[in-house]
Amino acid sequence: MSEMSHLRWRCRRGAKELDIVMNRYLDQKYEDAEPSQQQAFKELLMVEDPTVFDLLLERIEAQNDDQKILLDTLRGIMAL
Numbered sequence: 001m002s003e004m005s006h007l008r009w010r011c012r013r014g015a016k017e018l019d020i021v022m023n024r025y026l027d028q029k030y031e032d033a034e035p036s037q038q039q040a041f042k043e044l045l046m047v048e049d050p051t052v053f054d055l056l057l058e059r060i061e062a063q064n065d066d067q068k069i070l071l072d073t074l075r076g077i078m079a080l
Contacts (some may be wrong), residue, residue: 040066
């Protein structure tokens with residue numbers, strides 16, 4: 001399985017809203033992202049949906065600068 005296929009599979013979430021945001025990021029931003037942002041995305045895909053929602057809605061803080069940058073990008077995608 002290619003990396004993109006694997007990531008697309010990991011973008012399948014329990015919540016449709018997260019499916020949309022994660023897949024949009026993968027389609028529109030991932031390939032051009034810095035390696036640190038790609039890694040932050042891969043790590044975020046391992047996080048449980050409720051925690052991802054809390055991160056996106058800023059109920060909890062990002063764990064590091066790379067995650068903060070990624071979450072800001074994802075919030076921009078959510079606004080589309």
